[in-house]
Amino acid sequence: MAPVDATGEADLARRLMAGEPEAFDRFVEVFRTKIFQYSFQMCGHREDAEEVSQETLLKVFENFDQLREPERVRAWVYRIARNACLMKRRKSVFAPAQELSLDEFLPPSGQDGAPRRLEIADWSALPDEEVLRGELRQVIHQAIGELPEIYRAVMLLRDVEELSTAETAEVLGTNEEVVKTRLHRARLAVRRKLDAYLRSRKN
Amino acid sequence: MATEHGAHPGNCEEVFALLSEYLEAALPAGTCQEIEAHLADCPPCIEFLNSLKRTIELCHGCESEERPRPLSGEAREGLLAAYRQALAARREGGGKRGQ
Numbered sequence: 001m002a003p004v005d006a007t008g009e010a011d012l013a014r015r016l017m018a019g020e021p022e023a024f025d026r027f028v029e030v031f032r033t034k035i036f037q038y039s040f041q042m043c044g045h046r047e048d049a050e051e052v053s054q055e056t057l058l059k060v061f062e063n064f065d066q067l068r069e070p071e072r073v074r075a076w077v078y079r080i081a082r083n084a085c086l087m088k089r090r091k092s093v094f095a096p097a098q099e100l101s102l103d104e105f106l107p108p109s110g111q112d113g114a115p116r117r118l119e120i121a122d123w124s125a126l127p128d129e130e131v132l133r134g135e136l137r138q139v140i141h142q143a144i145g146e147l148p149e150i151y152r153a154v155m156l157l158r159d160v161e162e163l164s165t166a167e168t169a170e171v172l173g174t175n176e177e178v179v180k181t182r183l184h185r186a187r188l189a190v191r192r193k194l195d196a197y198l199r200s201r202k203n
Numbered sequence: 204m205a206t207e208h209g210a211h212p213g214n215c216e217e218v219f220a221l222l223s224e225y226l227e228a229a230l231p232a233g234t235c236q237e238i239e240a241h242l243a244d245c246p247p248c249i250e251f252l253n254s255l256k257r258t259i260e261l262c263h264g265c266e267s268e269e270r271p272r273p274l275s276g277e278a279r280e281g282l283l284a285a286y287r288q289a290l291a292a293r294r295e296g297g298g299k300r301g302q
Contacts, residue, residue, distance in 0.1 A: 003264075019290050028274065028282060036271040046269070053271050054278055061282050064289035106219055107251065123254045126261075140265050159262035165229075184223035191258040 004030050006074060006162075013073035016064070032057060034161070035081045039088075041145055041156055048088040056081040075167040078157060082171055098148035105188035121198035136197075143193035144186075151186035158183050212237050218248055222255055 004012065012030060015023035035056050040049035059080050067076060126136075144155050157168040158179070165183075169176045212218045212234065218241050224230050225238050242249050 016286075017293070019294075024283060024286055028279070032271055032274065034266075037267040037269060040267060040269050049269075050271055054282075057282050058285055061285035061289055064286060065293040102220055106216060107247070121254075123250075123257055126257065136261065137265055137268070140261060141267060144262075155262070159259055160265055162263060180224060180229070184220070187223055187255060187258055187262075190262065191255050194258055194261070195254065 006071075009074055010070040013067065013070035017067065017070065028057060031060070031077055035077065038078065038156055038161065039081055039085050041141070042082075042085045042149070042153060043088050044145070045088075048085075052081060052084040052088060055084045059084070072170075074161075074163060075170040078161070078163070078167075078171040079173075082153065100148065100151060100185040100189060102185060102188075105185070105192060121195045123195075123198065126198065136194075139194060139197045140190065143190040146193075147186055147189055151182050151189065154179055154182040155186040155190065159187070212241060214241070215245065215248055218242070218245075219251070222252055223259075226252070226256055226259065 009030065012023060012027050016027050032053050036049050036053040039052035039056075040046060043049055043052065056077065060077055067073060144152055144160070147155060153172060154168060157163045157171055158165065163171065165176045165179050168183075169179045172179070212221055218225075218238050221230060221234065221238060225235060228235075230238070242252065
């Protein structure tokens, strides 16, 4: 399936709203996979993700007459999916609610005002794009999957699905400042996992 | 540690808190200039910034390769029925409720 960007999704929603017969199957094809991948990462269970995909699409179509602006289809669909995920909450995955502190990601500073010594891996040695599709992709997914729920949701929506800050805030029912704060901490956590992975490759 | 827009990042900790917004060009011009003034004189922060930038680039387009099971005919029919009903409602009354 060819990837569909935000413009393509809005166009698809527009065609669906106009009742174009072929738009239905295309819409299902595009969004079913996206919802499944998002909810699999959020719920942690394949069966839950399968159910969330179907329940979300059903709700999307049942309430389709409410969608007035095709440009908002992404945020609208993900918001419904997010609520469906919350209904599947399993304590092992979602609890306890955990906050990440900025300080825990700050590299240790030198003593007595000495220059900060940063011990980070050699990022220029990152595997090429072909390898990325394998091992590195796994590391990223695992790192995102290990984030506390509130950070995982922001990271998936902003950096993987590439929703805007405003759209992400709309999906999560919060404001843009909260999205920005959580996104930065989530990125720092994933960066640290990647850094550890690069070190382990070197050794 | 300053984290608000309009902050005056002068040291590593303050810059560190603003790096994501800096990368997205979401900060006021003055704050960006102050970050750049710091970076010009702080190689470790540049190194960290580059690794964070690479992290974000790697996450883009890094959707899971997991796929849902093929849609059953029955499930598709359920969705199609809901869609047709909503479409009819939209045509009749221009939608029941606002978005």
